[in-house]
Amino acid sequence: MQGLLNDLRRTHYTKEVTPELKGEDVLIMGWVHEIRDLGGIIFVVIRDREGRIQITAPSKKVDAEILEDLRALRKESVVAIKGTVQEAGKAPNGVEIIPAEIYMLNLANQPLPMDPTEKVKAEIDTRLDSRFLDLRKANVSAIFKIKSRMFHTVRDFFYKNGFVEINTPKLVASATEGGTELFPITYFEKEAFLGQSPQLYKQIMMASGMDRVFEIGQIFRAEEHDTLRHLNEAVSIDMEASFMDDEDVMKILNDMIYQVIVDVNEDCSDELAILEHEMPIPEEPFAKVTYDEAVDIVNAKGVEMMWGEDLSRAAEKALGEEMDDFYFLTEWPSEIKPFYVMPNADDPVKSHAFDLMYKNLELSSGATRVHQYDVLVKQIEERGLNVNAFGSYLKAFEYGMPPHAGWGVGADRLTMVLTGVENIRETVLFPRDRHRLTP
Amino acid sequence: MQGLLNDLRRTHYTKEVTPELKGEDVLIMGWVHEIRDLGGIIFVVIRDREGRIQITAPSKKVDAEILEDLRALRKESVVAIKGTVQEAGKAPNGVEIIPAEIYMLNLANQPLPMDPTEKVKAEIDTRLDSRFLDLRKANVSAIFKIKSRMFHTVRDFFYKNGFVEINTPKLVASATEGGTELFPITYFEKEAFLGQSPQLYKQIMMASGMDRVFEIGQIFRAEEHDTLRHLNEAVSIDMEASFMDDEDVMKILNDMIYQVIVDVNEDCSDELAILEHEMPIPEEPFAKVTYDEAVDIVNAKGVEMMWGEDLSRAAEKALGEEMDDFYFLTEWPSEIKPFYVMPNADDPVKSHAFDLMYKNLELSSGATRVHQYDVLVKQIEERGLNVNAFGSYLKAFEYGMPPHAGWGVGADRLTMVLTGVENIRETVLFPRDRHRLTP
Numbered sequence: 001m002q003g004l005l006n007d008l009r010r011t012h013y014t015k016e017v018t019p020e021l022k023g024e025d026v027l028i029m030g031w032v033h034e035i036r037d038l039g040g041i042i043f044v045v046i047r048d049r050e051g052r053i054q055i056t057a058p059s060k061k062v063d064a065e066i067l068e069d070l071r072a073l074r075k076e077s078v079v080a081i082k083g084t085v086q087e088a089g090k091a092p093n094g095v096e097i098i099p100a101e102i103y104m105l106n107l108a109n110q111p112l113p114m115d116p117t118e119k120v121k122a123e124i125d126t127r128l129d130s131r132f133l134d135l136r137k138a139n140v141s142a143i144f145k146i147k148s149r150m151f152h153t154v155r156d157f158f159y160k161n162g163f164v165e166i167n168t169p170k171l172v173a174s175a176t177e178g179g180t181e182l183f184p185i186t187y188f189e190k191e192a193f194l195g196q197s198p199q200l201y202k203q204i205m206m207a208s209g210m211d212r213v214f215e216i217g218q219i220f221r222a223e224e225h226d227t228l229r230h231l232n233e234a235v236s237i238d239m240e241a242s243f244m245d246d247e248d249v250m251k252i253l254n255d256m257i258y259q260v261i262v263d264v265n266e267d268c269s270d271e272l273a274i275l276e277h278e279m280p281i282p283e284e285p286f287a288k289v290t291y292d293e294a295v296d297i298v299n300a301k302g303v304e305m306m307w308g309e310d311l312s313r314a315a316e317k318a319l320g321e322e323m324d325d326f327y328f329l330t331e332w333p334s335e336i337k338p339f340y341v342m343p344n345a346d347d348p349v350k351s352h353a354f355d356l357m358y359k360n361l362e363l364s365s366g367a368t369r370v371h372q373y374d375v376l377v378k379q380i381e382e383r384g385l386n387v388n389a390f391g392s393y394l395k396a397f398e399y400g401m402p403p404h405a406g407w408g409v410g411a412d413r414l415t416m417v418l419t420g421v422e423n424i425r426e427t428v429l430f431p432r433d434r435h436r437l438t439p
Numbered sequence: 440m441q442g443l444l445n446d447l448r449r450t451h452y453t454k455e456v457t458p459e460l461k462g463e464d465v466l467i468m469g470w471v472h473e474i475r476d477l478g479g480i481i482f483v484v485i486r487d488r489e490g491r492i493q494i495t496a497p498s499k500k501v502d503a504e505i506l507e508d509l510r511a512l513r514k515e516s517v518v519a520i521k522g523t524v525q526e527a528g529k530a531p532n533g534v535e536i537i538p539a540e541i542y543m544l545n546l547a548n549q550p551l552p553m554d555p556t557e558k559v560k561a562e563i564d565t566r567l568d569s570r571f572l573d574l575r576k577a578n579v580s581a582i583f584k585i586k587s588r589m590f591h592t593v594r595d596f597f598y599k600n601g602f603v604e605i606n607t608p609k610l611v612a613s614a615t616e617g618g619t620e621l622f623p624i625t626y627f628e629k630e631a632f633l634g635q636s637p638q639l640y641k642q643i644m645m646a647s648g649m650d651r652v653f654e655i656g657q658i659f660r661a662e663e664h665d666t667l668r669h670l671n672e673a674v675s676i677d678m679e680a681s682f683m684d685d686e687d688v689m690k691i692l693n694d695m696i697y698q699v700i701v702d703v704n705e706d707c708s709d710e711l712a713i714l715e716h717e718m719p720i721p722e723e724p725f726a727k728v729t730y731d732e733a734v735d736i737v738n739a740k741g742v743e744m745m746w747g748e749d750l751s752r753a754a755e756k757a758l759g760e761e762m763d764d765f766y767f768l769t770e771w772p773s774e775i776k777p778f779y780v781m782p783n784a785d786d787p788v789k790s791h792a793f794d795l796m797y798k799n800l801e802l803s804s805g806a807t808r809v810h811q812y813d814v815l816v817k818q819i820e821e822r823g824l825n826v827n828a829f830g831s832y833l834k835a836f837e838y839g840m841p842p843h844a845g846w847g848v849g850a851d852r853l854t855m856v857l858t859g860v861e862n863i864r865e866t867v868l869f870p871r872d873r874h875r876l877t878p
Contacts, residue, residue, distance in 0.1 A: 392878030439831030
């Protein structure tokens, strides 16, 4: 009975089987979601990506062999069932199928390591250990359908705005931004590292004249975080554009996020409903809060914060209480931002860096970049980094680097916002943290 | 003069400045491509992503200060020039600009490490060392515009066909397919590796019920190749679909490649012309050659090949002489294909694996996969691999794995075909091979 596909092909997804097909033969394929054997009648619910359908087998109407096959089914086995569509007011979609042929494609073992039909939430670690079963739950797969829709919109947005898609290397020769820890690799006879960001490469691309580029790709950070907002492997949406400044690229980011939310609401209303999450269309343009103002807000909320410090988690939370939507945090102190951030010409203690926040969650960092070789070398030195390690990057600034600006958005964090989940691990199929390397 | 962008903004790309704008003021931004100082008149050609435009400064018409600024320019510097559009039959686009304001945004050093306007081809290593300059050549950036268009079409194709985009981890706990060498990483206290393919993960996703998935992402192979067709970091286009077999996914691959070629011809005709490359719309459906037939063809061409061997480079070349377009190579011997490939039920020495070839270049490998746990374990053991290393993969086959099939396409190799270049390094912005880790 354990079978090959051979010439069997699905005629319909479950949700495509509607009362209009009454009397017609259909072939559906999927997983055994539920079996109820009432003796004189057997009900089996079959689940596929798009939904569920009821197979109804009254012993008077259906061959004995079919009844035997149905009784041999185990939950979560994979089957193909051919049968006739019949109206059934109480069943999902208002239809049921009277089975004529049953093909067992893969019998599931028992007991399952976790129940994908359960209503009670299992621990995240149990779920991630059996992620393939976890994903069979509608409220888990919904997250990834929304994430896929988000990427789709993001790419369309970039294409429409004249951006060229690029891929930059993840195997890099030296530490880039300093500070953040790197994963070392043995690269033949040499030492190499995994890229923590495409930052330096997308800047080099500005010197190529390609004008506007974007990349969606993996980034790797060897930080020993153990929070609900950090992973050691993440996906970053990065852009960089020539002849633009921080204001220009904040506008681009605002427009992109707005479009994502519009499209997710339009195309993923079922998924949002399953997740019981509302994602209201944000007010536009997004508010701007200067770093100075943020310090005041945070202190007024009773969280101590000195000017010149980065936002602590407590500070982010205090700020999120005041700011209830998307907002830009601007005019950051130069000192706590990376060397490639352009200082303010009139007041160099402040910079042209910004973050995009959603309530208390940081989604994106961006800035006008330094395009002048001398300023860049000075800023690298001021941060105690080794200028020699930046040779091939600095070279791009010597022979015609245009003014430019850009940002990176954490795709997994953006998915947290879109889906309303609290743990970033929920938004990644196979998350990587300090304790998890499998599956 | 080394300047900030401030409020300067481009009004037009060079190619948008047409005779219809005669008498109007425009502001263009770009690189100094050429300077000709004839004493009484100075010509400067400015280049941006979209093309070139001529700045014409007759000493009688233009302020002395402007002339001085123009004389101070160096090739490949970045400038913003504001001026009035004037018809000029002989100039590009039939227009020139009489300059009124010149802003130096970044002065280029001299001499340049390579000349981006040169007609003579530099060595690939020299070019890659200064890739940002190399990319300023129209015949280099054209490759990446075509590659970006290819990715765009591929994604649209997948979206239209009901595929969900996924991201699978690049940090993995153990060797996957065996054979191919892996890059080891130090992952906190553990040993880990860089993923050589999303193969096992996209198969696990079939057990999730997501039905059809695709991923476009980096793959890493520690092979010591030194050829024109291999890199140690590459981008792979991967798909996997449930309830499909090799024939179904070959059809999908055929349709996708066809659409890519149609779109590249339509949207990138300028780039193909610059590359002097024709990419004819292929005959459909792509031809199919069995492995047995291929052995005969190769031997008939005088290249010795035993049944059961993989294709040597000489064999690929012999085959490519006979087959002048896209074609599938089918019915491969089971023994030389990976453990996850489904053997032929009637003749298990042969398999349901296929390659997609273009002339003598392998572009893709795919297959119907084994979905039965027992067969899979047996095939892993037969290849001398350690079954225990596949624990979290095998688990997905125990609890309802549907029949499935899929393939992976080398995105960089596909770009070679689309652009007609002979060295895969031409198709990657910052290629990684055994000898190259920078820039």
